[in-house]
Amino acid sequence: MTMINDHFATIVSQEGESSAALLEDIASQVAACRRCPLCEGRTNVVPGFGNPEARVMLIGEAPGKNEDLQGKPFVGAAGKYLTELLGYAGLTREDVFIANVLKCRPPSNRNPQPSEIEICTPFLRDQVRAIGPEYLVTMGNFATKFILKTEQGITGLHGKPRTAGRFIVYPVFHPAAAIYDRTKRDALEADFAALGERLKQPRA
Numbered sequence: 001m002t003m004i005n006d007h008f009a010t011i012v013s014q015e016g017e018s019s020a021a022l023l024e025d026i027a028s029q030v031a032a033c034r035r036c037p038l039c040e041g042r043t044n045v046v047p048g049f050g051n052p053e054a055r056v057m058l059i060g061e062a063p064g065k066n067e068d069l070q071g072k073p074f075v076g077a078a079g080k081y082l083t084e085l086l087g088y089a090g091l092t093r094e095d096v097f098i099a100n101v102l103k104c105r106p107p108s109n110r111n112p113q114p115s116e117i118e119i120c121t122p123f124l125r126d127q128v129r130a131i132g133p134e135y136l137v138t139m140g141n142f143a144t145k146f147i148l149k150t151e152q153g154i155t156g157l158h159g160k161p162r163t164a165g166r167f168i169v170y171p172v173f174h175p176a177a178a179i180y181d182r183t184k185r186d187a188l189e190a191d192f193a194a195l196g197e198r199l200k201q202p203r204a
């Protein structure tokens, strides 16, 4: 695996309070956040959801329409497919924590802007610190480029684990991009199956 030198390499687990309490506190801060203009158009914030003790944390791009309406990540068609993909790795939604780079929906699902990513991502860093997962599964270009600090696209990076500090970063295609693309579906399902094989090894 390639050892990379990036900003996530400096994160260490937070001692003291429980992961669940820390995540609750972060979710409260997100709910009150008006640091960027995306707060104007949101119905709900989408801080993230799942197991506070997760070994695997999945990171997507930003909430879409259904997520904004329900306040939960990956609840539409892409979410249904993600649940199926987790099965390829022997995981359920209860096993993992799912979050996005941005916590509020960009208008018309446009791409996140660099300024929004810069302002919002301290929340994601805090979530990673609170959970202390072994794997960061980055879904799609935005999450992968942000966490690996790379300009390389997901097509060349998917399924190739890298270490960043104490984490293993495992990039995969975004489920929404693969729903109607057979080639990406095959790659995504193979990558989740390979992740499942890796998870059979005890946590390092």
Ligand code: SF4
Residues within 6 Å of the ligand: 030, 033, 034, 035, 036, 037, 038, 039, 045, 102, 103, 104, 116, 119, 120
């Ligand atoms: S996207 Fe992030 S920084 Fe912007 S308002 Fe929402 S929570 Fe705050």
